[in-house]
Amino acid sequence: MMLADGTAQGHFGPMIRLPPPKPEILARRDAILADLRRLLPEDAVIGEAIRLRPYETDGLSAYRQMPLAVTLPRTTEEVAAVLRYCHAHGIRVVPRGAGTSLSGGALPLEDAVVIGLMRMNRILEVNYADRYAVVEAGVTNIGITKAVEGDGFFYAPDPSSQLACMIGGNVMMNSGGAHCLKYGVTANNLLGLTFVTIEGEVVRIGGQHLDAAGYDWLGLITGSEGQLGMVTEVTVRILRSPEGARAMLAAFSSVEVAGQAVDAIIGAGVIPVALEFMDKPCIHACEAFAHAGYPLDAEAMLIIEVEGSVAEQDMLLNRIKKICARFDPISLKLAESAEQSLAIWKGRKGAFGAVGRISPDYLCMDGTIPTGELPHVLKRISEMSAHYGLGVANVFHAGDGNLHPLIMFDANDAESFRKAEAFGADILKLCVEVGGCLTGEHGVGVEKRDLMVAQFTSSELALQRAVKSAFDPGWLLNPAKVFPLEGNEALAA
């Protein structure tokens, strides 16, 4: 739904400004649908309101907007055909994977054609000798690992949404996961892309080799949130799975002390595969939900995972245990088995769901801070929580400083949502203020678009916009995301 003033309407009121739709496109809707049906197989074009509804939002469901049409191509050529057509007619497009974006990256526009890649879901090639897999963009993240795990391999980046989210979406968001401290994020695990420009030109970037000669297009496109073109195939690196992995839990009496323990572990040269931090509200929510045996008297808790043979796991866990013991832990629990590891992880993996049970709705924030700033930042967040009268639970990839405060609110109360948004914005500005950034893995999308001015100067934003313009001069690709609308002439009416 679009209100007269150009704001999209959510289920409880207007909230995000979208660029004014192009009236001539809206007026030609039927003709555009007919053209698209000529370009694509009949079942690949959706125009009926009831079938468009599932595409009106993504993982940031507070924002909704029905698109002009949805197309579901099955091949790179079909994607190219739709883009070529939209480019020729000045029609905006919104690429879509699984629609799990937490920043509204896949939110449609009223005058845009959504290009959903969920039907491009084939694994095209697996090569163990050279350790890569070529997959279509609509293959789910877990689908890659499933295809190779029987042979002892895996695809490393593991966002919590991995059952649903697709590799094309992962590339565009440069997604991370719980294990990226050791294995890196999506950008570090790619070899090549099939990329389709807004003009509908198909180009191969990278390949099965490591070194690009020339500009690093692969690096620039990764994390570009659908601003530069579409990705239809991805060549990912696959890795041999470790011999085994085991987790431990360490709980502390204060946030400061837990932070010091993290510093001491890394300072001792130990890089665990995962190093997750939970604060007290989060521990309580997860324990109530998962009965994982978390210590309820702790102010902060770490989940630490190591890999290797059983003897290596013992060696590393004992090193870490000794380090933690210097910080008067309330409890230290080393998993003795894979089952006990799973039990330790169970609460953390269900953290979002657990918070969902104690609060009708929550906003998941995603700033990054220098890890040394953790105590200061958590203190300020708890002050903000009191100020706004909204609860917050913090989970945190402690090794890399990526903070996920979950702000609890009530979506049926417009005032509560407005406060939650303001609270979230304050947290992200704080992240920037202490030397961090607005988003560590969820992307800017529409959600953080207007906060970009807190991190970048206007000339830096102008430069980034100009780089987008070099790929997409007409600003047809996923406009209204990433960059503030203010001062953007390309999107003015």
Added chain:
Amino acid sequence: MSAALDKVTAPDTEEGVAEAVRAALASREPLAVEGRGTKRAMLRPVQAARTLSTRALFGITLYRPTELVISARAGTPVAEIEAALAEKNQKLIAEPPDLRALFGVEEGATLGGVVGANLSGPRRITGGAMRDHVLGIRAVSGEGEVFRSGGRVLKNVTGLDLCKLLTGAHGTLGVLTEVTLKVQPAGEATGTLALRVAGLEEGIAALSAALGSPFGVSGAALLPEGHAPLGLDGPVALVRIEDFAESVTYRLGQLRAALSRFGEVSVLEGAPSRAAWRAVRDAVPLGAQPEEAVWRISVAPSRAPAVSAALREAFPARLLLDWGGGLIWVAGPATADSHAAVMKAAASAGGTFTLFRAPEALSAALPVLPEEPAALASIGQRVKAVLDPAGILNPGRMRAGA
């Protein structure tokens, strides 16, 4: 190049760099951008009357070992950064080479130079390239404006990643003034298995088996002629582990059992292991002669034996294979014919090549990098026009007329 030496500007502040670029812009005089100019012979000769050097812009500006980040001004010698890291038992993950010997120069590289050239060593195969660890940059555009991208935290997806774009752009899109890198603990111990293999096929198969094992191999190279100074007869495959001492012992043992079917195995520990990898990193076993050309070819590892065979057939090529076979260093006669053979071999294996070092007569006359598809090339020109509209930064460095 000698003309450029006459007029070198080496500002000691970022604002000074910006001023120098603005002055060049005003007078429409192109600039050769360099750190210490150790790689002037690299790629194509720059057509510029003036040189802008960042050598006077040096110093580590931030180092937080527990946060795994270090920032330094672009002209900081890489050796100085490595020394600071070593004090805290940490390392540069991408293991950039020290190419003084290869390029016959005295001075060591600067941070801006290794980032500008995206230079990575053996650890690139599992640890990632230089560009994977550039967390943030400060730079001056061709319009003389200072801009930043990224930051000083490990995870950051805010806005377009211009760090990746400038890393490996050889100073054609901006002058780097400061770089922040992700670093890692150095690993308590290191050890290497040396396998005497029958030939390149067998050697690559052994490296693939090692890299496909669960043992976290951090280096996988193949020396067709061995390396006499270290007593290694060729062809020899090298497999490295860097980790806690217990793990190095255990993993080398497991690998030894798994790899002995490929050839006779010996173990290098500690100093000899480090010496072997320093040699591989710096392409010493290649033994490139001053008058020869040097190329780097990047392919899927299993294509390396065929590429190597094709090159050896075309000219008296000497080879050094790293990254499990994914990187082929080639030395040979600096002729258009050998260059054509390199281009053909790389293209037929679906890979890329770089004419790394060659006499100016050759590098000025030939494409030193593969052609890009037309659609990408025109995007590239538009991106160049955004960052350097007057085309004054390193004109001709990567491609003729660009």
